[in-house]
Amino acid sequence: MKICTRVSAAFLAAALMVGASHAVAAEPIQPIVVPDDLDLAQVELGKKLFFEPRLSKSGFISCNSCHNLSTGGVDNLVTSIGHGWQQGPINSPTVLNSSYNIAQFWDGRAKDLKEQAGGPIANPGEMAFDHSLAVNVLQSIPGYVDEFEQVFGTAVVNIDRITQAIAEFERSLVTPNSRFDQWLTGDANAISGAEKEGYELFKTLGCASCHYGPAVGGEAFMKMGLITPFVTDNPAQGRVDVSGQEADRYSFKVPTLRNVEQTYPYFHDGSVFDLNEAVDLMAEIQLGQDLSDSEVEKISAFLRTLTGELPAMTLPQLPPSNENTPKPEPFGP
Amino acid sequence: MKICTRVSAAFLAAALMVGASHAVAAEPIQPIVVPDDLDLAQVELGKKLFFEPRLSKSGFISCNSCHNLSTGGVDNLVTSIGHGWQQGPINSPTVLNSSYNIAQFWDGRAKDLKEQAGGPIANPGEMAFDHSLAVNVLQSIPGYVDEFEQVFGTAVVNIDRITQAIAEFERSLVTPNSRFDQWLTGDANAISGAEKEGYELFKTLGCASCHYGPAVGGEAFMKMGLITPFVTDNPAQGRVDVSGQEADRYSFKVPTLRNVEQTYPYFHDGSVFDLNEAVDLMAEIQLGQDLSDSEVEKISAFLRTLTGELPAMTLPQLPPSNENTPKPEPFGP
Numbered sequence: 001m002k003i004c005t006r007v008s009a010a011f012l013a014a015a016l017m018v019g020a021s022h023a024v025a026a027e028p029i030q031p032i033v034v035p036d037d038l039d040l041a042q043v044e045l046g047k048k049l050f051f052e053p054r055l056s057k058s059g060f061i062s063c064n065s066c067h068n069l070s071t072g073g074v075d076n077l078v079t080s081i082g083h084g085w086q087q088g089p090i091n092s093p094t095v096l097n098s099s100y101n102i103a104q105f106w107d108g109r110a111k112d113l114k115e116q117a118g119g120p121i122a123n124p125g126e127m128a129f130d131h132s133l134a135v136n137v138l139q140s141i142p143g144y145v146d147e148f149e150q151v152f153g154t155a156v157v158n159i160d161r162i163t164q165a166i167a168e169f170e171r172s173l174v175t176p177n178s179r180f181d182q183w184l185t186g187d188a189n190a191i192s193g194a195e196k197e198g199y200e201l202f203k204t205l206g207c208a209s210c211h212y213g214p215a216v217g218g219e220a221f222m223k224m225g226l227i228t229p230f231v232t233d234n235p236a237q238g239r240v241d242v243s244g245q246e247a248d249r250y251s252f253k254v255p256t257l258r259n260v261e262q263t264y265p266y267f268h269d270g271s272v273f274d275l276n277e278a279v280d281l282m283a284e285i286q287l288g289q290d291l292s293d294s295e296v297e298k299i300s301a302f303l304r305t306l307t308g309e310l311p312a313m314t315l316p317q318l319p320p321s322n323e324n325t326p327k328p329e330p331f332g333p
Numbered sequence: 334m335k336i337c338t339r340v341s342a343a344f345l346a347a348a349l350m351v352g353a354s355h356a357v358a359a360e361p362i363q364p365i366v367v368p369d370d371l372d373l374a375q376v377e378l379g380k381k382l383f384f385e386p387r388l389s390k391s392g393f394i395s396c397n398s399c400h401n402l403s404t405g406g407v408d409n410l411v412t413s414i415g416h417g418w419q420q421g422p423i424n425s426p427t428v429l430n431s432s433y434n435i436a437q438f439w440d441g442r443a444k445d446l447k448e449q450a451g452g453p454i455a456n457p458g459e460m461a462f463d464h465s466l467a468v469n470v471l472q473s474i475p476g477y478v479d480e481f482e483q484v485f486g487t488a489v490v491n492i493d494r495i496t497q498a499i500a501e502f503e504r505s506l507v508t509p510n511s512r513f514d515q516w517l518t519g520d521a522n523a524i525s526g527a528e529k530e531g532y533e534l535f536k537t538l539g540c541a542s543c544h545y546g547p548a549v550g551g552e553a554f555m556k557m558g559l560i561t562p563f564v565t566d567n568p569a570q571g572r573v574d575v576s577g578q579e580a581d582r583y584s585f586k587v588p589t590l591r592n593v594e595q596t597y598p599y600f601h602d603g604s605v606f607d608l609n610e611a612v613d614l615m616a617e618i619q620l621g622q623d624l625s626d627s628e629v630e631k632i633s634a635f636l637r638t639l640t641g642e643l644p645a646m647t648l649p650q651l652p653p654s655n656e657n658t659p660k661p662e663p664f665g666p
Contacts, residue, residue: 051403060398060414070384070651077663081393085418087664262653274656314645318403320595323607330410331420 028203028212031181032097032174032258032308039168041151046169048147048316049162054137056127058083059328063120063166067095069310072262073173078270083128090236091270094263096310097256099171100215106252106268108221109242113167118159131159137326138162143319175259175308183305191305198302201295206287216257216306223251224268227288234269261304275300361536361545364514365430365507365591365641372501374484379502381480381649382495387470389460391416392661396453396499400428402643405595406506411603416461423569424603427596429643430589432504433548439585439601441554442575446500451492464492470659471495476652508592508641516638524638531635534628539620549590549639556584557601560621567602594637608633 049055050063066080066088067073073094075081080088090106102108104116120126121134138144139157149155151165180199182190191199202208211217221239224230230250239248252268265271266278279299283289291299382388383396399413399421400406406427408414413421423439435441437449453459454467471477472490482488484498513532515523524532535541544550554572557563563583572581585601598604599611612632616622624632 053401053404053408058414059410060408065393068386070649071386072653075386075393076654077392077661081391081663085663264654273654273660276656310650312647315648316403317643320405321409321597321606323609327606328410330414330418 027184028208029180029184029216030214031184032176032178032214034174034176034311035099035171038172039151042165042168043172044169044316045147045151046165046167047313048144048318049166050169051316052318054318054321054325054328055121055129055134055162056083057129057133057328058127058330060330061127063095063117066092066120066126069095069173069313072096072259073098074263076264078265080126082126083124086125088125090234090268091265093253093255094259095170096173096175097215097218097258099174100213100256101218101253102220103253106236107239107242108253113170114163117163117166117170133326134162135159137321140325141319141321147319172311175310178258178306178308180302180305181308192301194298195301195305198298198300199305201299202302205283205289205291205299207282207299210254210286211257217254218256220254221248221251222254222286223249224285225250226286228285230267230285232267232269232271234271236268238268257303257306259307261307275303279303360517361541362513362517362549363547364517365509365511365547367507367509367644368432368504371505372484375498375501376505377502377649378480378484379498379500380646381477381651382499383502384649385651387651387654387658387661388454388462388467388495389416390462390466390661391460391663393663394460396428396450399425399453399459402428402506402646405429405592406431407596409597411598413459415459416457419458421458423567423601424598426586426588427592428503429506429508430548430551430591432507433546433589434551434586435553436586439569440572440575441586446503447496450496450499450503466659467495468492470654473658474652474654480652505644508643511591511639511641513635513638514641525634527631528634528638531631531633532638534632535635538616538622538624538632540615540632543587543619544590550587551589553587554581554584555587555619556582557618558583559619561618563600563618565600565602565604567604569601571601590636590639592640594640608636612636 050067050069053059053062053065055062061083066075068075073096075092077092079090080092082088093106098104099113104110104113105119110116110119118131121129122131135157138148145155145157148157148161152161179190179195183196202211210220210222213219224238236252237249239251239253240246242248255263255266260266261275264275265273266275272278272281276296280291280296283291283296383400386392386395386398388395394416399408401408406429407425410425412423413425415421426439431437432446437443437446438452443449443452451464454462455464468490471481478488478490481490481494485494512523512528516529535544543553543555546552557571569585570582572584572586573579575581588596588599593599594608597608597611598606599608605611605614609629613624613629616624616629
């Protein structure tokens with residue numbers, strides 16, 4: 001009950017923020033807007049670092065390995081592959097539109113993108129490196145030192161600047177101009193009748209009480225299995241690990257539904273690959289609704305209209321290491 | 334002796350092919366030229382497939398994993414990481430300018446890029462998949478089926494078309510406009526005096542008797558350790574495994590030196606990360622020359638002028654899987 005109240009308040013706030021004069025004011029979903037305050041130099045440096053395998057112990061894993069920008073900002077695996085082919089504990093959430101998230105990681109343990117960016121680098125099961133070692137690597141590379149100086153004013157390379165640049169790049173990873181956003185902003189023909197019906201169901205059934213805002217999610221935590229328990233082998237306990245509150249057990253950040261047709265498999269345990277199956281299950285365990293096949297199809301059709309356009313990006317060219325650069329250690333202890 | 338004769342003949346042929354009227358006719362190295370006969374639709378499809386992790390059993394490894402186009406077309410590891418974090422047997426050669434190679438792989442066991450492209454997909458130690466399984470995956474994805482139809486005229490997806498498209502993309506991966514090529518084509522100031530001296534040493538010492546042509550290598554096989562044995566733990570035997578000729582033991586394809594400052598570590602065993610050390614060792618074991626530090630520095634300086642420009646490429650967006658797509662199997666047997 002308490003959770004529902006909190007969500008409703010947030011929903012109301014989001015709706016009001018859009019402004020009464022705008023046509024979309026009454027909708028729970030707002031269009032994705034490209035930020036106009038990006039530091040483009042930081043974005044370019046951050047792009048290099050996002051694709052930089054030398055931020056891992058092995059020299060093989062980069063941010064892009066698990067948040068692949070060719071595949072919706074995810075790896076499309078149940079759980080990710082880390083250093084030494086370790087099996088990750090949880091499904092990799094998309095980096096696209098992640099700036100809209102209330103906090104980062106499924107349990108929200110990082111307050112923002114910058115704090116998140118440092119996590120996988122030092123996680124022994126992911127990139128398995130160390131912040132000071134990562135700094136040592138970049139500091140040995142003149143191409144990076146020069147760029148840090150251009151971007152930040154001095155030639156200092158540190159983890160604060162590394163994560164700042166990655167976070168700024170990630171702020172640029174928004175996906176505007178989906179067919180749904182075209183419809184939202186006035187093109188009545190941008191989505192079909194069935195897709196529109198799916199959207200109406202999405203609202204009337206209650207999906208939108210959690211999946212709202214520009215990212216269609218990401219703005220609240222919610223118990224997974226609100227009405228009926230979610231059956232999973234995954235041991236993740238969710239938000240309780242951060243808050244220490246028993247009420248937060250099995251509570252996870254509501255994932256964005258933007259580009260959801262690309263971000264399978266679904267849920268924090270990555271257990272469901274089929275979008276229809278995911279919709280059907282969510283209606284059952286979160287809303288206590290038994291949907292018909294036709295309703296499921298319509299909602300999925302609506303959800304596929306949320307696929308937007310990632311800004312075209314050229315593949316970064318990374319500056320080479322040299323004889324002073326610490327060598328990668330893919331194998332061995 | 335026999336090998337030297339063969340190389341000289343090839344060298345002469347290359348020099349003659351350039352045409353006597355051209356200023357570079359007398360040079361053993363010719364400029365990189367962007368091919369003007371590319372099938373651009375195949376290139377675009379091939380780019381997607383090059384970045385496609387679903388061509389691997391795990392759904393995690395793509396061509397770009399070991400031939401990373403952000404880092405000179407290599408992974409900068411001693412030997413590559415394959416399925417299940419297996420340690421590869423040999424250093425990953427660059428995919429850049431690989432269309433100039435006489436054959437593919439270090440031992441030349443694939444006659445061309447198309448034949449090469451099928452190898453890693455089915456290699457249990459690399460992508461660990463199977464050609465028919467790879468076809469099944471792509472065939473299940475409407476976005477791919479449509480593109481195969483546009484590119485090849487019919488909606489058939491098969492390994493022949495997959496490898497054809499990847500090879501055509503790889504043909505586009507040339508790096509023109511290096512400072513050395515600018516100098517070759519008439520800009521006398523494009524390289525420094527020391528770099529020019531390094532180039533003169535490269536020719537007079539005999540490096541250019543193997544490293545010649547537009548790719549500065551790739552056009553012949555040569556024994557590694559011609560004068561003095563090459564000491565390595567790597568068990569690779571080289572060309573003998575293909576030819577069955579004892580004379581080809583420890584004979585490997587001469588690697589391209591284009592972009593060599595980016596393609597460390599060097600040699601088929603990836604044992605040397607430092608370019609100076611590589612130059613020094615090659616002079617010793619291939620040419621019987623004991624170079625001074627100054628000579629080594631000049632040759633390395635020349636070699637760094639061979640870094641060209643990879644055509645800017647936008648990161649491909651890969652079409653999503655669906656409920657009919659076979660799922661990746663990163664873990665388990």
